[in-house]
Amino acid sequence: MRIDFSQVTPIYIQIADAIEDDILLGKLKEGEKCYSQVVLAKELNINPATAAKGIRLLVERGVLEKVRGQAMTVKVGAMKEIKERKVEEILGEIIERLVDEATKLGIGEDALVERVKEAVKRKSES
Amino acid sequence: MNEYAMEAENVTVQYVKGKRVKALDEFSLKLHKEQLIGLIGANGSGKTTFFKVCSGAIAATTGKISVLDEKVNFNLAMQEELAFCNPELPIKGNLPVRKVLELYAGMYPHFDVAFANKLLDLFGVSGKKRIQELSLGNRAITYFIFTLATRAKVTLLDEPFNGIDFEKRKLAYEVLLRDYIENPRTILISSHNLAELKPILSEMVLIHEGKVIFYEEMDTIREMLFRADGDKEQAEAFLNREEIITVNSGELGTYFIGRGSVNGEFAKEVKKAGMKISAVEPEDVCVYLTSKRKESELECLWK
Structure with missing residues (x-):
């Protein structure tokens, strides 16, 4: 996953788009865990709040969901x-x-x- | 318990009494807890003065300031939870790095000695060297390391990476972010290099002439202004609008900076008229909102 800091697209939207690409490519599978906020922040060197915002956007888009207090999961049908x-x-x-x-x-x-x-x-x- | 790490209310600092110039001028700000916050402003805007007032190094001429719900002055319990890194205010004398580390460990109850030593190794700073023998960059790194290792609830970093080469600066940003993730706390960092710093920030304060211009989340700042490019005729239809901050016209075309997001109503209207819309990055937002310089002034230099 690569974030382009010089791009005008906000970082959180780039993160959401990149996660979606990983789902389309089959790197992340429906019903399985998504990358955590901390992993995204650490590996991409971005503020955790920004990573959280990207994840939230995917929840709004209906791509991710929180399963019973567990980690963020890729929704079936994502x-x-x-x-x-x-x-x-x-x-x-x-x-x-x-x-x-x-x-x-x-x-x-x-x-x-x-x-x-x-x-x-x-x-x-x- | 309060939701703010730091509260400043109408703080004014006048270094010379009677003079009109105020380093801070009715400065009010409430910093959210456990955020990694950038403090941005031009030279002389009041950043260092604000840090000094926060840390109790100097007193406010008027106004109130508290850190973690406590008054700043003469409060040892609070000082243990407040670390201030400023290359100008180092520990006196010419002690070896290792001795300075011991001093820090004595002052701060949560100081992580092992972490500090690991960081010195990582950045290639020898504990045996005396502070004055270190290069400017290594001295800055050393104070940054010690300040970080205090794990103080409120950490103030005043231009911590000045004079540090690009490779080490990159590493320092990474260390700062990782340590913030592992040990969330309020960190306020000033820098002239917002372009480099912005990915790790969650919020940012812009100050100008001793006043707060805004305190916002990073993503909100990216939606404050937009740029529209087109030809003179297209631009002229909008020039009477109060949303416009600056206009620049040349042989290659005309552009203006307007208030609002690239997806906002005004930007849409401008786009319909055929102009190209693009986003304005936080570092440029800061310049557009504080600069009084006109392009024509620059042209005058060579006339």
């Missing part, structure tokens, strides 16, 4: 939750930016769609 949110927020944002850039460059709708299709095709072939 993977689906993360994917849905990412499609909504992140993909939406990237597409908006893509359309912005394309408009600036004078690339029309058809040409843009064509390029996206090509990129998808290349990805599936590789």
Whole structure:
């Protein structure tokens, strides 16, 4: 896990996003324990309050839950939750930016769609 | 029991009576317990004076100050729970590092001798060397180590890493954070290098001309201001808004700094007008909220 301190995204959001990536990659599994606040603070060299805030954000997002006084656990169904949110927020944002850039460059709708299709095709072939 | 580690109420410090200049000017602040707090301000803003008043090294001209619910002056029980690291106020004389360690251990009941020795080893400071023989950086590190090892409930660090090279400074930040995690307590640290310090902080105080500008959580500070970049025409539509702090215009474009978060209402409005919005980091927030300097002044230098 790597936090980029020069990035404008607040550190706690970067932590939440990085934990979600670890869940998507299967490093953290549904129903199993998540990294603790202290481990995150120690290994990333960040204030524990910031680490706690990242964890809290994931509870709000419905990705983590506290099971009967135990450590934070990855919720069953977290993977689906993360994917849905990412499609909504992140993909939406990237597409908006893509359309912005394309408009600036004078690339029309058809040409843009064509390029996206090509990129998808290349990805599936590789 | 109180929820604050330190309370200052309308504290004013005047070094020279009758002079208008006040090192602290009706300064009020209540520090939360068990936080790692940054004290940020330009040279001469009153940081060191505040530390000195907190630790009882100097008395306030007017106002009240208490640490852990106790008045600061003439209170030995409280002094045991308060450690102050300031390279200017070292122990007198030229004792070997090991002797200074013994003095600290005698003054502070929770002083961890083994921890202090391990840290001296880690930073490569020999216990046999006399304090004055140490390089500036190693002397600073030594006082930092001893202050940390006191495990005092309130620990004041005044520019503890001045003159320390980058590698050791990085290590020192790590040691400070780890020790705070293992032994939570109130730590107030001043620094001119907020960019380096900010990841380990939970809260920050900005002071300017002897007054508190704000005391906030780090993430709140990142949402105080935003920057908008665009061309002159786009910017001009907003320049009468009171949220704007500063405007800069050049051949390459115009940008302004506005109050509010990058996701706030004002930023959204500006974005709709076609300007690029970006976040302002805490170290720049501090400059924008306290600086009176204008870009035009800089240009004058070469005219």
